Amino acid sequence: MEKFYDIIHQAFDSIRSQKLRAFFTLLSIAIGVFAITFSGSLTNSIDSTVNAQIESLGRYTFFITKVPAIQMGGNDWFKYRNRPEISYRQYLDLQEKTEDYAVVTGSAKSTGFTVKFGDLETDPDVTLVGTDHNFFLTSDLEISNGRALLQSDIEFNKNFAIVGNDILVKIFPNNPDVIGKEIKIDNKPFTIIGTLKPKGALLGQSQDNIIIIPLSQFLTKFSSQWEQDVVLIVKANNPVEFSYILDETIGQMRIIRNLKPWQDNNFEVQTNESLSDQFGSLTGYLTYFGVFSGIIALIAAGVGITNIMLITVKERTREIGIRKAVGAKKRLIVLQFVSETIVLTLLGGLFGTIFGVVVGGGLGIFVGTSFTISVKWVLISLTISVLLGLASGVFPAYKAASLDPVDALRYE
């Protein structure tokens, strides 16, 4: 076998002799490998970010909602749509019936609100969360100034607000003393009782453009009568009995919603595990899509590489004749041309990988997830590049090895 250097050298000669074709072929390998590494690494990052996020909500927390958080496929849309809302009444009932072993938080959320103070106002993009005094036990939001909601604020339907940083920056540009000030949310007056600690962005979206008000206020002032849907966040008091508490709570919820024993649940229960599973299948689709389009590009590249190598073999017929004349066995000729092909595809693969890691990293920074360069996917891509070289190089190499030495030496 010749030295590795010689094989690389020959591979570059093959590229140089057919620049344009080689360029497009290397490009399509790079695109294919890029699609694979990039989607693989990006979904990895999203997964880990989402998991960290879910984890921060607490492992022993679950959600009761009317419809699932993520719906795959459209078939069940009507089934979910026709379910009765989870009402304020049901929320209070569940809170009362489970108070021995769990903390129930009710929450409702809507977005697109304008907040005003004096002459200053925000864009109509503020998210409003109606919730209760337990909210801060089950959420990772924290108060930086003032106080949280009290049970009495909800009971007596007080127009109090806890305001996120993005809003403060806009309507109180140089006024740090905001507690007690009266703001207008869609022209309805609210008194600031607290401010939220800034959290930064997640998936490109600020998490600080938010106002928290009593759930009762939210339902009476900001949602129409037929949209009185509350999300229930249940936190088990005792982690050890989590699964028992989960069952018990579901049982209570069925009683509250008047379900007969033979009827299915008309609400969704989402543990953090099931939520991260759903995210997992979403990112799984993303990965499949990336890998699939990557493979298409690689198949195209493989055909291109085979072509380049066939032309190379033809151009180097005489050289092959010489090699055979001085005693090269068939399999050494095969090995030489396959190795050259692998050097080619690996080169394209390397470009694609570097590109994928860089772009993936850039996008990761842009959308605010911590981007992890996925060594697994880099290795997968490079392995695929090698296999591609092998697959597309075997035929030309075999053709080279089967040349008749006399004919090859006579070839002009």
Add this chain to the structure above:
Amino acid sequence: MNNQKLILTEHLSKIYKMESTIVAALQDINISIDYNEYVSIMGPSGSGKTTLMSILGCLDSPSSGSFYLDGVDVSGLDDDDLAVIRNHKIGFVFQTFNLMPRANCIKNVELPLIYAGVPADERHERAIKALQNVGLGDRMYHKPTELSGGQRQRVAIARALVNNPSLIFADEPTGNLDTKTGEEIMKLFADLWRNGNSIILVTHEEDIAKHAKRIIKLRDGLVIDDNINPTPIYI
């Protein structure tokens, strides 16, 4: 075998079948060549010289007849076995030099040693020695394109010699060279012969053929004359 020959052929023939015609490139060739002979195969264009050399050089197989090289019946061997024989026993020098244009002289001369499995260091050493033996000690790192025709042919000869073959074939080795350079190459072959090599020289030129000690004449694929040359040049 007692008096084993280097080459022995019996009723050797080569027939090319094409769509409409059949060409008998060689017919009933019976020749025997000893170790350390210096033989010319001579004949007009199309007489079958290259075909004969290809078969004797194990590049090609005969259509019929038998061929013993070094006492071994070669006609039944497969491609890889023939490759091994070429690698160990045979060196080729061609009219068109047939060097690898992108590799320097040493790389070119090393090639047979690579396929012989010789370690890199030894390969390098032997290639340098072979190049020095043909008078190219000062051109070893040049590429063929940077050399004159005569120098290129010397590189080819060094490559033919580097694995110490028992037999060297030269097909019109001076065909692409001017007379003076051609003479220098012929002197080199005479030296090789004196050093114990067996040489088969293929040519259509009487003047070149006369350097050998024995001349086999071909016409239309038949041996028409096989005689000792009483006055070989340079010998």
